[in-house]
Amino acid sequence: MSALFELDAVAVARAGRMVLDGVTxxxxxxxxxxxxxxxxxxxxxLLRTLVGLETIRSxxxxxxGAERRVERDFREVRIGAGFLFQDPDDQLFSPTVIEDVAFGPLNLGMTRAAATERAEATLTRLGLADLARRLxxxxxxxxxxLVSLACVLAMEPKALLLDEPTTGLDETRLARLIEILAGLDVAMVLVxxxxxxxxxxxxxxxxxxxxRVRPASLHRHVHVHDHVHIHALDEAHGHDHGDGTA
Ligand SMILES: Nc1ncnc2c1ncn2[C@@H]1O[C@H](COP(=O)(O)OP(=O)(O)O)[C@@H](O)[C@H]1O
Ligand SMILES: [Mg+2]
Incomplete structure (x- = not known):
């Protein structure tokens, strides 16, 4: 099977310091x-390096399927790999949501009508149709x-690079994000x-x-949780939990 990305002893420096020092x-x-x-x-x-936003030292x-080194090598990579930035303000720049989500498809050469249709379909799929006309x-x-994610998915990438995608999401939206990502047949790097x-x-x-990177395990510990669940009390219907509490 051929890899989507393959790094061999990659080194990258930022501000004169080696940040990646032999990543395989x-x-x-x-x-x-x-x-x-x-x-x-x-x-x-590391995510930036995958799409050519950092220069590989060695x-x-x-x-x-091809070695990528100089800027022009990465054009194709940036179409194939959708990068969800850590800060959504780096991703969103159009006045309205629909324009932002249609931007990528337009850039791929789609007509405005087709790009808008793609953007609307993507927003609907993410349960965000109501936001389309918002500023x-x-x-x-x-x-x-989530709108940033829509921007990325509207390009129909082969791989997703997600940089701290859960930041700022409430529990409902986090569950929705997990469900969406689990349903995609796309390779992902999850930071x-x-x-x-x-x-x-x-x-x-x-x-x-x-x-450097090395294999890690995601433990599925059985934790003893000490946390508070917050539930809305539905006063209008006043449910009864059968134990005297409402
Ligand atoms: N724009 C930048 N210019 C110079 N150094 C940076 C810049 N952004 C990050 N760094 C440095 O690169 C290192 C790695 O940062 P980063 O890749 O953002 O780490 P992480 O995402 O794991 O928190 C840090 O030491 C950070 O200070
Ligand atoms: Mg980071």
Whole structure:
């Protein structure tokens, strides 16, 4: 099976310091790879490297069947791999949601009508049809995150690079995100600190530490939870839990 991405001893420096220092890693079709590591470990840098936003100092990157090195090599990679940025404000720049989601398809050469139709279909699939005419800069953080995902999915990528996609999502939207991603037949790199998210989705995990990656395991511990569940009390219908509480 040929890998979508294959890195061999890749080194990348930022501000003069080696952030990636010999990363060897592959992403195969159908995999959902969890990429974990401390703040500042270089997870974002690694995702950026996959789409040519960082310069490789040494080592080799093969993506979608060809070695990629210089800027023009990465055009095809950026179409094939959708990158959900850590900060949605880096992703969204159009006045309205529908324009933002249609931007990628337009850029792929679709007509405005076809791109708008694609954008509407994508928003509907994500349960976001109501947001289509909203002003992007007025959305909440969680809404921006999901609209960013719509922008990425509207391009119908072969691989998804998701940089902390659960940040700012409430429980309902987190569950929706997991359901959406689980239903996609697309390879993914999942960068997240959210254990529930990773345990539900990841098929494999690696840890980025000291500029290198090594295999990691996502433990399915039985935890003793000490947390508070918050439920809305439905006063209008006043349900009875059968134990005297409402
Ligand atoms: N724009 C930047 N310029 C210079 N150094 C940066 C920049 N962004 C991140 N870095 C540095 O690169 C290292 C890795 O950062 P990053 O890839 O963002 O880590 P992570 O995503 O794992 O938190 C950190 O030491 C960080 O300070
Ligand atoms: Mg990061």
């Amino acid at each position: 890693l592959r992403l195969d079709p159908g995999e959902r790879l969890a990429l974990v590591g401390d703040n500042g470990a270089g997870k974002t840098t 080592g080799r990157l093969v993506a979608f 992007t800069h007025r959305l909440s953080g969680g809404e921006k995150r 997240s600190h959210d254990r529930v998210f990773l345990e539900r989705l990841a098929t494999r995990a690696v840890l980025l530490e000291g500029g």
